[in-house]
Amino acid sequence: MNLKDLAASLGLSQTTVSRALNGYPEVAQATRQRVLAAARAHNYSPNTRAKALATGRAMAIGHVIPLATSTELVNPVFADFIAGASETYMRHGYDIVLSVIGDDDEDRVYRDMAAKRMVDGVILQSPTTDDRRIALLRDLGLPFVVHGRATDLPDDYPYVDVNNRRAFKRATEFLIDLGHRRIALVNGRSQLGYAVRRQAGFVEGMAARGLTPDPDLLLADEMTEGYGHAAMRTLLARPDPPTAVLAASTIIAFGMRRAADDAGVRLGRDISLITYDDDLSYFRNGGAEAVFTALRSSVRMAGRRAAELLVDLIERPHDAAGLPRQDLLEAELIVGRSTGPAPSA
Amino acid sequence: MNLKDLAASLGLSQTTVSRALNGYPEVAQATRQRVLAAARAHNYSPNTRAKALATGRAMAIGHVIPLATSTELVNPVFADFIAGASETYMRHGYDIVLSVIGDDDEDRVYRDMAAKRMVDGVILQSPTTDDRRIALLRDLGLPFVVHGRATDLPDDYPYVDVNNRRAFKRATEFLIDLGHRRIALVNGRSQLGYAVRRQAGFVEGMAARGLTPDPDLLLADEMTEGYGHAAMRTLLARPDPPTAVLAASTIIAFGMRRAADDAGVRLGRDISLITYDDDLSYFRNGGAEAVFTALRSSVRMAGRRAAELLVDLIERPHDAAGLPRQDLLEAELIVGRSTGPAPSA
DNA sequence: AAGCACATTCAAAGCGCTTTGGTCAGCACA
DNA sequence: TGTGCTGACCAAAGCGCTTTGAATGTGCTT
Numbered sequence: 001m002n003l004k005d006l007a008a009s010l011g012l013s014q015t016t017v018s019r020a021l022n023g024y025p026e027v028a029q030a031t032r033q034r035v036l037a038a039a040r041a042h043n044y045s046p047n048t049r050a051k052a053l054a055t056g057r058a059m060a061i062g063h064v065i066p067l068a069t070s071t072e073l074v075n076p077v078f079a080d081f082i083a084g085a086s087e088t089y090m091r092h093g094y095d096i097v098l099s100v101i102g103d104d105d106e107d108r109v110y111r112d113m114a115a116k117r118m119v120d121g122v123i124l125q126s127p128t129t130d131d132r133r134i135a136l137l138r139d140l141g142l143p144f145v146v147h148g149r150a151t152d153l154p155d156d157y158p159y160v161d162v163n164n165r166r167a168f169k170r171a172t173e174f175l176i177d178l179g180h181r182r183i184a185l186v187n188g189r190s191q192l193g194y195a196v197r198r199q200a201g202f203v204e205g206m207a208a209r210g211l212t213p214d215p216d217l218l219l220a221d222e223m224t225e226g227y228g229h230a231a232m233r234t235l236l237a238r239p240d241p242p243t244a245v246l247a248a249s250t251i252i253a254f255g256m257r258r259a260a261d262d263a264g265v266r267l268g269r270d271i272s273l274i275t276y277d278d279d280l281s282y283f284r285n286g287g288a289e290a291v292f293t294a295l296r297s298s299v300r301m302a303g304r305r306a307a308e309l310l311v312d313l314i315e316r317p318h319d320a321a322g323l324p325r326q327d328l329l330e331a332e333l334i335v336g337r338s339t340g341p342a343p344s345a
Numbered sequence: 346m347n348l349k350d351l352a353a354s355l356g357l358s359q360t361t362v363s364r365a366l367n368g369y370p371e372v373a374q375a376t377r378q379r380v381l382a383a384a385r386a387h388n389y390s391p392n393t394r395a396k397a398l399a400t401g402r403a404m405a406i407g408h409v410i411p412l413a414t415s416t417e418l419v420n421p422v423f424a425d426f427i428a429g430a431s432e433t434y435m436r437h438g439y440d441i442v443l444s445v446i447g448d449d450d451e452d453r454v455y456r457d458m459a460a461k462r463m464v465d466g467v468i469l470q471s472p473t474t475d476d477r478r479i480a481l482l483r484d485l486g487l488p489f490v491v492h493g494r495a496t497d498l499p500d501d502y503p504y505v506d507v508n509n510r511r512a513f514k515r516a517t518e519f520l521i522d523l524g525h526r527r528i529a530l531v532n533g534r535s536q537l538g539y540a541v542r543r544q545a546g547f548v549e550g551m552a553a554r555g556l557t558p559d560p561d562l563l564l565a566d567e568m569t570e571g572y573g574h575a576a577m578r579t580l581l582a583r584p585d586p587p588t589a590v591l592a593a594s595t596i597i598a599f600g601m602r603r604a605a606d607d608a609g610v611r612l613g614r615d616i617s618l619i620t621y622d623d624d625l626s627y628f629r630n631g632g633a634e635a636v637f638t639a640l641r642s643s644v645r646m647a648g649r650r651a652a653e654l655l656v657d658l659i660e661r662p663h664d665a666a667g668l669p670r671q672d673l674l675e676a677e678l679i680v681g682r683s684t685g686p687a688p689s690a
Numbered sequence: 691a692a693g694c695a696c697a698t699t700c701a702a703a704g705c706g707c708t709t710t711g712g713t714c715a716g717c718a719c720a
Numbered sequence: 721t722g723t724g725c726t727g728a729c730c731a732a733a734g735c736g737c738t739t740t741g742a743a744t745g746t747g748c749t750t
Contacts, residue, residue, distance in 0.1 A: 045460035050706035076421035115390035395736035
């Protein structure tokens, strides 16, 4: 059933039917009701592609999920981020077009999306320190919102990010206040913007108390459970193991916990651990009581916010008058069972 | 830059340019080269929507991610499944249109996708025991492949599934052979097809050795880490705790491991655990050596296979001559460190 | 030299929608 | 009676592509 058929079945023109369905005023009330009823009865729903072609609006947003090159890993945070974003999109009638792609190929994907006009805007995930994609998207004139921030570029683009620097600084100070001096950071890959900011926050927190981090205690890699396990094992095997650790994700933290258990080391007593917690739905950090002391910021909410910014950017491109729309979320520090005073030597 | 402009800039008709780009034979070699070069030079890429409208093919596949109702959880399994599927789609030029939606609303989404003609086919995830969506999609005439199977319907639709029954039967027998008699099953939500099959396999395995499972040892819920933890705690708190457990996912297994650690119970010695392992990229079950004894089947590969079936179904709908295209994958039983002989009472 | 097949190219219709620029009654006003 | 509105509707163009049905030019046959 298409517009033409529907119009014919009603003895009306396509114009009138289209207007009735889209809520234009120049249609008699009675006619509108009749049209609406017929549309429902015939289960009519306008052909998205035709509509998009006619209006120039795709009513779709592109999300590009980077596969960590070579390793081909897909980070579960994207699932929650998208779930959050889709809540917003649903309210506004947008669909999600997903591309999963090796991060070396991303330029091409964005270029394609722009040239093919298949989306009205895109979300840019996991920006690297000097991400080229930001300039590319600006060039292409494709509206976009970055989830996270680059570090070596001016922050003059729309983004939603967590104040990672402040969060990690605060967590570091919290540990130092508990008496810890040797603190390790088990971070994400160092070319990622947030990894850089987390390390900066950590270093700042140490410096604020007159401490300098031991470079040997700064680890960085893809944030898998296996990596957390390996990192913890390495740290515990040192002649002078740290008394506290900061982890960049709950998944890492679970791996670290497993390594600690393997070694008979108890979290919160023998070694303290604070993790960053995206509040992943299948990986909640405890229920009533937090398992890990954690910096918590829901990535799902970030998705919701990013989508809101993007939709606004698309629907009211000029409101901003050149002002970037940005949102810097603060993480909460939640005290759980994985931290305690530094063991006296 | 659109076709018209490109044609004008070359002094050719749209027809010829279109044909040159799409590889039709009736174009002179020299002309084709010229067109291709110009297209590249102008970074021309055909408007997807216009193309879709003209051809009737959307070159897109719909994936519907169910949010567990009320709980609003998004299972990370989908991330890996989609990553796998997208490898296939990429090779064939399809995009993914994603809907994340409460599972009570799914009917509407599929109906919409069909009416709006925005996708050429869909993947149906996590079918329930008597899933209505299968009949719906057949009615709508929208090509689809099911990831998993219903249990109370004839298996006469295209699907990719793991032989969960056999896998769980085998794992159960493996545990019994190690001397275990009291075995628990920590399963996914019981309305899901695979949960039913896993339980069936478990019961069969027990029966094959003349045992009947204790109904109190059959637990089922959303497969989160927290649930795994709670389930294990409950089991261990019993006066007659099981000596072995089957878990329906590594995420559950990690939660169970945590609970075991909390209680000072050691896996593989005090209690044995076999888990189903989707081989999630951020959640690998160990590296060189498996952490958990596990039934492993990569969900990513399942995604790849499902996408292949679907693309084939779309592009050659009649080859099958009514035969359903189905793929039943077998899970490997991988022996790790979480199983051992039953402790002698 | 006429006729024909073949290789190239093109104009125009059509996909299903929105939107511009009308038309046509009916009514009030002078 | 004629003019000007206004409310309700419609025909047709246009979005950017594919595809049908012709047209054109070329070389070969007879």
